[in-house]
Amino acid sequence: MKNPFDQQSPITGVKHIIAIGSGKGGVGKSTISVNLALALKKKNNGRVGLLDADLYGPSLPRMIGCLNQKPEINSENKKVIPLKRFGIELMSMGFLVEEDLPVIWRGPMLFKAVDQFLKEVDWGELDYLVVDLPPGTGDVVLTLAQKVPLSGGIVVCTPQNIALIDAKKALNMFAHLKVPCLGVVENMSSFKIKQDEDPIDLFPKGQLDTYLKANKIKKLASIPFHPDVGLSCESGVPFLESYPDSEEGLVFLKLAEAVQSGLHI
């Protein structure tokens, strides 16, 4: 039988492709993708791209403030030129469809769309391409892993056990697809009502740490819940851009360091 991974070929000029996934929806993948991309850029002034591979519910155009913009075509190579915001190259299905239109995909269409995003976008020279995946363990990540070699996968999880069940599925998915797992990001790990008070648990603490330890999986960062993180997603200016020196901002920068060291750079 033909090995589906035989179709893999790197994107010319792109050094590392990092996929951000989760079993569960709404845990903060897109928020973390945007801020990680910015943090990687800030850390070493690297060239960073961000691919919104959530074809069903693209949310990055809103989060990064280019909702009604359309990418142009490079007349020479006929490739789509990603939009540039905050020094990051950005491509999303959201640039090509209306925000409130449902996007209905059949397998072959989805395969083609992912392929086009990887090969028919003028990514140029990039140190990192951060890929924001849709929730779950479905077709998009399978297609992605078949098409390009992924340098690493990151799983986003909230602290409670109900989220851990789904995070395990996402971890198993990366293992199954032979994508090296860089680790888990715990999001909304705690919450401070007032800045000078002790943090409280926003969700009941589950067995995440025990599970990670037992399975030798790194916890790359614990990102607190902060209303400004949520507000930044709405405003189109990413949190790290507005609050680079905040406690949470520093956590995003540390996350970028952990990712870089996981890639052995």
Ligand SMILES: Nc1ncnc2c1ncn2[C@@H]1O[C@H](COP(=O)(O)OP(=O)(O)OP(=O)(O)O)[C@@H](O)[C@H]1O
């Ligand atoms: N650390 C945080 N503090 C405050 N709000 C947060 C934090 N992380 C995420 N959010 C908010 O939670 C909501 C869900 O986040 P996000 O869209 O990034 O999740 P997602 O995993 O990408 O969701 P989906 O599965 O639908 O793609 C958003 O409104 C976002 O602003």
Ligand SMILES: [Mg+2]
């Ligand atoms: Mg998302």
